[in-house]
Structures are given as structure tokens and as C-alpha cells.
Amino acid sequence: MEKHFDQELDALKSEILKMGALVENSIAESVESLKQLSEERARKVIAHDKMVDQMENAIDEMCVDLLALYQPMAADLRFITMVLEITTDLERIADLGVDIAQRVLELTGKPLLKPLVDIPKLAQLAQRMTKEALDAFVRKDAEMAKRVILLDNEADKLRNFVQKELLEDYMMKDPTTAPRALPLLLVARHLERICDHATNIAEDVIYMIEARVVKHHPELLQDK
Template sequence: MREHLDQKLTRLNHDLIKMGAMVEEIIDKAIVSLKNQDLEMAKSIYTDDDAIDEMELSIEKDCLNLIALQQPIAKDLRRIASALKIITDLERIGDHAVNIAKVTLEIGKEPLMKPLIDIPKMAEICQRMIKLSLDAFVNQDVELARKVAEMDQEVDDLYDIVIKEVFEYISRDSKFLNQGIKLLFVGRYLERVADHTTNICERIIYMVTGERVEIN
């Protein structure tokens, strides 16, 4: 029974890493399509999000089967319960990528008010947070989980810069108002991605220690 459960938990790790990689990629595509105003790439994000949704359902089914058939206790049960919460956060991150794609399609080929610098930086940090948080899950690394959660502040700081710059452009010329608001939404979506990843880190700490913490 123990060996069988361990095999199932190893598969769960693998599937979570796979879903995390899909989420990292969809965030990257969302920002690249916005930066390059690649409308076809933006449209493809909807299909990518469907695949993430299917992955969430598959992992959820496996977790529920594990609970029903293996009757895990203590740390094993916390691990499975944490995975169920983590896939929800990952799915919502995918939804934010879709929201960014919608903005890209709304802006279309309208010239961007300025080259995008800080928004891609936010996305890069978010992608790194996602990868490292799942590394922390697999390795049950509380210290790494805490370090990843602290990266949320970097995203928040960049978002503050984006807000300031957008309002400066709008104050100079009101023609930037509509696009500026859309870019602020993109920044907000990425800020929420970092928040969801922080949630993942909190789940990891609970999984390992049994203690519920609220970070940032």
C-alpha cells in the first residue's frame, strides 16, 4: 500500500510540474503577443487555456481518487489537499493570461504608447515564481517557498512604476487614455498572478509544517 501510494504521489508531482510549465508558457505567450502585437498568438492562448483547464480536472480527479482509495493520513493527506488548492491557483493564473490576450486583441495594431519594459519584467518574475514554487512543492522546501513569496514585492514595485508611467503619458496627451487603462489592467493581472503564486507558497508551508500562514 505504501509503495503504491508513493508511486501515485510521484505521479502527482510530475503532473503538477507539467501544469506549472503550461502556465509559465501561457504567461510568456500572453506578454510576447502583447509586446509584438501578434494577434494570432493572442488568439492561440484561448486553446492553451483550455488545455490547462483539462489538466486541472485530470489532477483533481487523481487527487480525489487518492483520498477515496488510499485513505492517506497526516502529511500525505495535507500534500494531496494542498495539490487540490494549488491547481486552482494555477488555473486562475491561466485565466489571467487569457485576460491579457483579450487586451492585446482590443489594442490590435494601434501603436503602443511606449515600448513595454516593466510589464515584461513583471511577467518574467511571475514565471520564475511559478517554477520555483512548484520546485518547493516537489522538494517540500519551506525556505524556498518563503523566498518565492517574497518575490511578490518585486512585482508590486514594478506595478507601481507602470501605474506612474501610464498616468504620466495620459496627463501629457489624453489620446493615450483608453490604451493606458488597458495596460494598467495587464499590470493588475500580473500582480494577481504573483498573488496566486504566493498562495501556492502558503499551501506548501502548510503541507510541510501543518501550520497555516499568511505571507505578505
């Protein structure tokens, strides 16, 4: 029984990583569709989201089955309840990839307002934070998770910078740019929200490892 349980836990871990890879791909592809203003690529991101939804359902079912079948205790129990929370965050990240793709559909047919500089930077940060939060989870590496949390400030700064530029240098100077500036501004907000979800996952990882509530108690990060 014990051996089967360990095998099933490994399978669960591998499914979470697969779901993570799908979600990272969705962020990368949504921003690529923006760079190229490609309706076709944007529609692929939207269609692709069904796979992520199916994975969330399948992994949640695996968790409920594991709880029912093995009634795990302590660390294993906490691991499985954390998976339930992490899949929720991953699914929302994929939804934000869809949100970005929908902004792209609002933009196609018109030239891009300006060359994209900070949005791709923010997208890279969002992918990195998502990937490292999941790596920290699989490796049970609290230090790595803490580094992810610290990156969130940078995401906030980049988002604020993009928003200020689009508002002050475009929308306010030339109001005809507003319909093209607003979707870009929202893309920056969607990407920053992805970084928030990656931060949530990192907080869950620390919670799982240290079994104390760092989530909503960032001051606890400082006493290490």
C-alpha cells in the same frame, strides 16, 4: 498497496509539474503576444487555456480517487489536499494569461504607446515566482518558498510604477492615449495578480511542510 500509493503520488507530482509548465508557457506567450502585438499569438494563448482547464479537472479527480482508494493519513493527506488548492491557483494564473491576451486583442491595429520595459520585467518575475513556488512544492523546500513570498513586494512596486507612469505621463497629459494606456495598465495588474497566486502557492507549501498556518499569518515567517 503501499507501493502503488507511492507510485500514484509520484504520478500526481509529475502531473502538477506538467500543469505548471503549461501555465508558465501561457504567461510567457501572452506577454510575447503583447510585445509583438500579434493577434494570432494572443488567440493561441486563449485557445491553449482549455488544456489547462482539462488538466485541473484531471488532477482534482486523481486527488479524490487517491483519497477514496487509499485513505491516506497525516503528511500524505495534507499533500493531497494541498494539491487541490494549488491546482485552483494554477488555473487562475492561466486565466490571467488569457486576460492579458484579451488586452492584446484590444490593442492590435494601433501602435504600442511606448517601448515596453517594466511590463516584461514584471512578466519575468511572475514566471519566476510561479516556477519557484512549484519547485519548492515538489522539493518540499520551505526556505525556497519563503524567498518566493519575499519577491511579492517587488511585484507590487513594479505594478505601481507602471500604473503611475501610464496615468500621469500618458492619460493625463494626452487623453487620446487613454484607450491604449488602459489595457497596458490592466496587463500590469494581471501580472501582479499572478505573483499573488504564486505567493499563495508558496504559503501552501510552507503550510504543508511546517503544518502551521503561515497563510494569512505572515508574521510567522519572521520567527524562523
